[in-house]
Amino acid sequence: MYLTRNEEAIFNGEYGEIPQKAMKALVKVGEVSGANKLVRVNHVHISGISYFNIGDPGIEFLEGFADAETKFATYTTANPYAILVPYRNKRFSEEVILKQSKIIRALTRMGAKAFTCAPYYIRRPSVGEHIAWAESNAVLYANSIIGAHTNREGGPLAFFEAIVGETYFSGVHLYDGRIPKCYVSVEKPANYVESALLGYKVGETCPDRIPYVEGLANVSESWLRAFLSAFGATSGAPMVVIEGVTPHYRKLFSDSGLKSKIFVSLSPEELSFTKGSRSPEDAVYIIGCPHLSTKEIVGIINYVLNNCPKRSNESKELWLITGPYSANAVYRYENKLRDKGVRLLYNSCPVVTRLDLLGIKYVITDSGKALYYLPKLAGVRALIKDRSVILKEFCGGR
């Protein structure tokens, strides 16, 4: 791999042990990925933030770097952390709360600007910009909707990229790496949850290749996010070329030479279980995976304030989850919403939280991604329903 003089100096330890370690990691991964050089990035997004995922050794790792006065060399954001609020009469131990805050503090000291899985609402990259993001839904959004360039990075690797301020130049950073290899046609989804389920199925159809997808041209941004985040749960591809949406989609398609398409649709059973299934009495309703945009959360709050009755403390709860970018627009409704059993949660994520330790057994969500990961990571069972069905059901409309 070609290294500039400055990169070589970092590699040889002239700037100290920590940048050397980070550079070494980057160069090795680059070599394996067939990169011939490194490229400057304007935004790094780190994953692996929840105490439940990285544990005590993860804290030690991050604090070790922070204590050595490590500073990120480029604009850096990070994934959300565990939800630490109490549920009914249960709360996490002081130890868990303290340890999660240690992780947050270490990353903030090094320069992390925000904790959210939607870094594109914090700093929107431009078309063709090189960035290095972990967190699959963000990677898919950046490549497929914005037309920025990022590989699907892992947590500690993105951390090293933040220290160096560069990434390895391969994969979707190159034009050739963005050419689709799998041709899929879908029927236009009718709502949010159908978009999510289609994403899930297209991911299964193209588990390791970038698909070209037709049928989503006039779908809202919100539904595209539902599609992409669910796609990321079942496919490792960092990008979906969406007809009518992805910058340069025409050229990418014609350069692919793809001819035969695979039709992906939802079966009648799949369509019905998003509406019909009965919700368990003790379920928690969660909307906000990926984090709600300000527009989405304001719309939901308006609906709830106009349609939901007041509740006693012990009845159903709806959690709305968003990033720091929505706080100004919504925090003033917190008390009113609390009376209706609705909780606003910021910068945190149910999927990386051991919800079972709070006594939660079931979650009802509109997210295909959450449906996939909640049972694996959060220790709860999950049901998927459309956003409008969840709101109606929660407010007692049926």
Added chain:
Amino acid sequence: MKKSYRVKEVISLGTGRGSIVCGLLLPSAEPISYLGDIDPKSGVLHGNEVLADKILVFPNAVGSTVGSYVIYALRKYNKAPKAMVVNSEDPVTIIASIISEVPLYKLIDCQARSLVSYKGCRACIKEGELIIET
């Protein structure tokens, strides 16, 4: 009797030329998902294989990228293997090797699964060779 296989050094961690890594061989025929397959506190793979001081041979890693932290945790709990030897190196394993200071090697002309019968044999890695005392 000694069997020898060519290996390429991927991450040496400053052990330098002429260095030798030795331990008992722990081969796995299947890829390893660090998050899930390894319990870092007990230092055990697949519920019954002790990793500490072994030379761990496997085809490649699969699963979550948080997996790098699992190998790092093994180091912190003093349960880390002496070395990892793979058929194909992936970003998660490379990062795991660097942050955990477990040297990483790549098998050049043999599949990890073909070494399964040498489980528990004493083995050393030196000068580009994995030497197994059978």
